[in-house]
Amino acid sequence: xxxxxxxxxxxxxxxxxxxxxxxxxxxxxxxxxxxxxxxxxxxxxxxxxxxxxxxxxxxxxxxxxxxxxxxxxxxxxxxxxxxxxxxxxxxxxxxxxxxxxxxxxxxxxxxxxxxxxxxxxxxxxxxxxxxxxxxxxxxxxxxxxxxxxxxxxxxxxxxxxxxxxxxxxxxxxxxxxxxxxxxxxxxxxxxxxxxxxxxxxxxxxxxxxxxxxxxxxxxxxxxxxxxxxxxxxxxxxxxxxxxxxxxxxxxxxxxxxxxxxxxxxxxxxxxxxxxxxxxxxxxxxxxxxxxxxxxxxxxxxxxxxxxxxxxxxxxxxxxxxxxxxxxxxxxxxxxxxxxxxxxxxxxxxxxxxxxxxxxxxxxxxxxxxxxxxxxxxxxxxxxxxxxxxxxxxxxxxxxxxxxxxxxxxxxxxxxxxxxxxxxxxxxxxxxxxxxxxxxxxxxx
Ligand SMILES: [Zn+2]
Numbered sequence: 134x135x136x137x138x139x140x141x142x143x144x145x146x147x148x149x150x151x152x153x154x155x156x157x158x159x160x161x162x163x164x165x166x167x168x169x170x171x172x173x174x175x176x177x178x179x180x181x182x183x184x185x186x187x188x189x190x191x192x193x194x195x196x197x198x199x200x201x202x203x204x205x206x207x208x209x210x211x212x213x214x215x216x217x218x219x220x221x222x223x224x225x226x227x228x229x230x231x232x233x234x235x236x237x238x239x240x241x242x243x244x245x246x247x248x249x250x251x252x253x254x255x256x257x258x259x260x261x262x263x264x265x266x267x268x269x270x271x272x273x274x275x276x277x278x279x280x281x282x283x284x285x286x287x288x289x290x291x292x293x294x295x296x297x298x299x300x301x302x303x304x305x306x307x308x309x310x311x312x313x314x315x316x317x318x319x320x321x322x323x324x325x326x327x328x329x330x331x332x333x334x335x336x337x338x339x340x341x342x343x344x345x346x347x348x349x350x351x352x353x354x355x356x357x358x359x360x361x362x363x364x365x366x367x368x369x370x371x372x373x374x375x376x377x378x379x380x381x382x383x384x385x386x387x388x389x390x391x392x393x394x395x396x397x398x399x400x401x402x403x404x405x406x407x408x409x410x411x412x413x414x415x416x417x418x419x420x421x422x423x424x425x426x427x428x429x430x431x432x433x434x435x436x437x438x439x440x441x442x443x444x445x446x447x448x449x450x451x452x453x454x455x456x457x458x459x460x461x462x463x464x465x466x467x468x469x470x471x472x473x474x475x476x477x478x479x480x481x482x483x484x485x486x487x488x489x490x491x492x493x494x495x496x497x498x499x500x501x502x503x504x505x506x507x508x509x510x511x512x513x514x515x516x517x518x519x520x521x522x523x524x525x526x527x528x529x530x531x532x533x534x535x536x537x538x539x540x541x542x543x544x545x546x547x548x549x550x551x552x553x554x555x556x557x558x559x560x561x562x563x564x565x566x567x568x569x570x571x572x573x574x575x576x577x
């Protein structure tokens with residue numbers, strides 16, 4: 134049942150939001166000629182802004198001999214230099230931000246960096262709001278209805294603004310139920326399932342690995358009432374998707390986002406890839422192979438505080454312009470690879486996922502360049518690490534202890550420094566290698 138207060142508040146308080154969601158929907162439903170015109174106009178504005186106000190882009194464009202006046206058609210845009218997180222990171226933050234960005238436009242965020250040090254960037258008010266509009270739009274596309282309770286599974290949550298604000302939001306039904314991903318284990322899962330029922334959660338969102346591991350705990354539960362699931366950050370394989378859908382009796386949609394570029398593309402209802410949000414991004418594929426799969430290059434159509442222009446995000450996909458059975462004419466990211474989720478289930482019932490190991494190795498131990506955690510038995514893990522400088526025995530022990538603690542002390546860990554982590558038979562270097570593929574938890 135919907136929360137009538139939530140519905141009312143959505144309609145009353147979110148009139149502006151509803152209008153902007155409708156606008157974004159209309160743009161995404163328009164013809165390629167129409168949305169390309171919008172994209173070209175936005176690209177010209179963002180390039181002009183970056184050239185005039187952002188030192189790092191001005192330097193890059195001058196070196197490449199291009200300027201805002203050279204961008205007349207969408208084809209011209211490929212002549213502008215592409216950037217990576219690493220090349221951006223070589224500039225101090227103040228040289229990457231718009232000099233005209235006001236103080237209130239400087240919401241500092243960070244994500245994992247190329248050197249282990251978190252990569253910092255800024256979001257301006259307009260961008261934060263546009264991310265919210267896009268977020269509400271994908272929730273609606275997934276089948277969620279205003280007033281229905283949603284639950285998030287995440288590693289960390291922003292602090293609520295104030296206790297008063299939190300209780301007002303709860304009263305208005307704008308509250309979401311937050312499940313800390315690390316709290317999903319044998320001891321706590323009963324309480325989480327009770328809350329899912331009591332709060333009538335209809336939409337579940339979060340890391341695919343966290344949702345999949347929760348599904349493993351819920352396998353015998355009937356009638357949980359969840360209707361749709363949105364997975365973020367990691368992609369699921371078909372067997373993982375079927376397992377989640379069967380367990381919750383819900384439809385799973387994947388969202389393609391990164392911390393610095395949220396809600397880039399959302400899975401098509403016809404399941405033919407991810408439709409790019411053409412109202413907010415321009416997406417290119419560079420250096421495609423014979424299958425058309427190459428590196429994804431993103432441009433955010435705004436964020437004046439810290440533009441991302443021709444940003445090589447590090448994932449690979451193809452881009453299909455073929456007509457889609459769902460009726461949208463927007464291009465779709467297909468054969469998206471690079472973030473297949475995986476995790477190791479420990480005897481405590483707590484899942485250790487890719488994203489957790491990234492936090493441990495890349496954030497907490499900055500000399501680790503690359504890692505792979507292999508499960509050798511139910512209670513033993515073997516972690517291989519490539520490092521930029523040899524860690525001391527105490528540092529190695531601290532990595533081992535951190536992982537052991539995360540398993541609630543149900544596994545023993547051995548960290549070994551290697552020159553090179555070998556490739557798997559399929560030519561990949563997965564972050565985690567579980568012992569066995571249970572319920573589709575492992576990569577296919
Ligand atoms: Zn479609």
